[in-house]
Amino acid sequence: MSVRQSLLAILDQGPCYGYQLRAEFDRRTGSTWPLNVGQIYNTLERLERDGLVVKSDADEHGHVYWEITVAGSVEARRWLTAPVERGPGTRDELAIKLSLAATLPGVDVAELLRAQRRVAAERLESLRAATASAGDGTTPEALARTLVYDSTVFAAEAELRWLDHVERRLAQHPDHAMSLELSTERPRRGRPART
Structure with a gap:
């Protein structure tokens, strides 16, 4: 499961802060795959490094919002429309x-x-x-x-x-x-x- 693409897909709906992304992911996956907030922030920093999201200023509550870039939106749509290919080998x-x-x-x-x-x-x-x-x-x-x-x-x-x-x-x-x-x-x- 790709946390990276999942966060991009959610951010394509609008800007979110880290805990909000966690709650949205949880809500949209039926609370079946818990993400820790550290994993979310690490992923967001890599997405920012790759030019797929940008960090906004903090709001009055101290929440730092992240916004998707055009390249991030393209990546999210590519992921959502592509089939999942399973590898030929097994690690089962x-x-x-x-x-x-x-x-x-x-x-x-x-x-x-x-x-x-x-x-x-x-x-x-x-x-x-x-x-x-x-x-x-x-x-x-x-x-x-x-x-x-x-x-x-x-x-x-x-x-x-x-x-x-x-x-x-x-x-x-x-x-x-x-x-x-x-x-x-x-x-x-x-x-x-x-x-």
Whole structure:
């Protein structure tokens, strides 16, 4: 998630000060992704450095407002209209953990799958309850919250389907028939041996 572009998109609606940006982000994302105010001010300073926002004078309450520049507005619109591209590689800890566990001798992958499925099912139940209590989406805030909650529900459902898939795939290879021993081949790079 891009905090940078999110702040630009909000500032494209009008000038805001830091805490106001935090409140607007919170309101527009259903309070599902908390931002700390230090992160907001650091991002604003980088946006200013890059010519995408400018800092105004403080008001009578000491609030320093930030305004979007033309270049910032163009960047915000570009981000809002572009699809999100997901990278080809995975950094998903669960996928990496299961692929390692499936190829390491002596690891009870079936138990790992059972434990993960239990946690994922509990999370899904909790997310469904949160979604049900989020409202019917008739206000802008409720709509934002339900959109984010729906996304997390779909992701949790997908994780459970994927765990089923992993279990079926592993059933084709009983008793770690696919376990890998350490390779005896030495990598070409690395620290040279001390003499």
